[in-house]
Amino acid sequence: MDAVLEEIEFLALSANRVAVLDALRGGTHTRVDLEAETGASQPTLGRILRDFGERNWTERTADGYALTATGRLIADGITDLRAIVETELKLRDVVEWLPADALTFDLLALRDATITVPTRTRPSAPLRRSTGLIGRAGRVRIVSHTFNERSLEAVRRRTVEGDGAQSFEAAFSREAIDALAEDDDLRDRLVAVLESDAAEIRVCDDAVPFAVTITEDVVQLLLRDDDGVLQAALESDDEGVRSWAREVFDRYWRDATPLAIDALESGGEGDS
Template sequence: MFTPLEDIRFLADSENRFTALEALAAGPRTRSELRSATEASSATISRLLGDFESRGWVARDGNRYALTPLGEYVASEFIDLHGHMTTASELRELLPWFPLEELDLEVDLEVVTGARITAATPDNPMAPVARVLDIERKSTRTNTLANIFPEPCIEARHEAIVDGTQTMELVTTPAVVESVMASPCADEFEDIVAADRATVYVHDGDVPPGGVYDGTAYLIVLDDRDVSVGLIESDDSVLVDRLAETFDEYRRASTRLTASALRDGHESAWAET
């Protein structure tokens, strides 16, 4: 008879046990298939399956092993727990900068359970930026809040909107517009503003970077130096709805940016609503 803590420790103490359980959750497996999934030895797989059988989690059918109803329950719960802990591990460095309170989510981390997290690392500090560019280039429809609009992003948006079929609504700031118009990408930005599939607004104040693309919420996480340290993407309806509401709030408090004003070089290029 095993106690609950002993069963938890049994699974948590071995990557092979968890990997095998996860493989069995997808369907019956032979010993050879479990060896391939875990990259463990035949002796390890034999011990592992014996331990699973003694707990009533698996049953043998010919040369294949399948989860019992109890095993399916254990696998489902433990895989969920593993997913939660994976998210917690990924958020460890991002959480101090994650704007849950600004989004009025009452610090409920359930909204990011199962999220795709792209964190900056010493080996790849530009990983979040690369992922943002991927989103900007490949999305079908985006509602974006942008506190910066660097040249690679302008080029990606130009490719997606002017040369492609993406539809974009963008809320940004006067400082961003001024910076872009002083950059080598000014003409490309003007093309974006003039495009039928793009609507650009300017908000007189800071905006939190992120938005919604193709039904997925995304948050760009900045540290206290305004350096991107991570990107969080989630299909969770709470986060998607809140990001959509946040975008609408900023858009309503903004004014429309026009291509004609940009061409005329008006300081108040966003004077038309």
């Protein structure tokens, strides 16, 4: 086996070795400190520290054990690798629906994301998560290729029945607006939202490749398959993701055309 892979295997086969490296990244530790922080027994710690010492990853000091320069290199590297693999595992089942070409932030930003998928007992879980987010927020901004009935109703309740409890700004694809305009009930609800001083909706002539919702502290991506079926709701409060979402919203918002009520009442054929 390649010497590099042997060293990777040496670490990967022992959670305690990784835990000791991670603890020492924070500074010098005694063996008692390491036992308390990692949960490893003293005999186990003895073997680990001996192995690390033979590799010159650690050194004994007056205050305990510390990482050497190369030990810190290894510790930082294994931490980065863990983060990468944790992120990949989290995204593995939904990556095929991610709008990857449009995501300019590092995917590691999604390491702590919350992902909601349909289950047998809760097939509508992603949609419920989405409407729940909209229903709680004081400010909502959306860029999307779709606007479903339940989301529209959640917005209507907050902007109209809630007497402006929510500020709502959205840039939708023309297809999303036309779909609502074709249904009398949904068109009436959309008109009610537009009549509210708390809401403004614009229409994008260009294709919108994603469904992004921005609230005060969370960004949500709705992930759909090629047939338009909602497969997951992904939420992140990472600042890199939030910055990306704000930039995306601002770009589409600037280029979109304000949606006029009379366009809806005439069948959704145009905007002014």
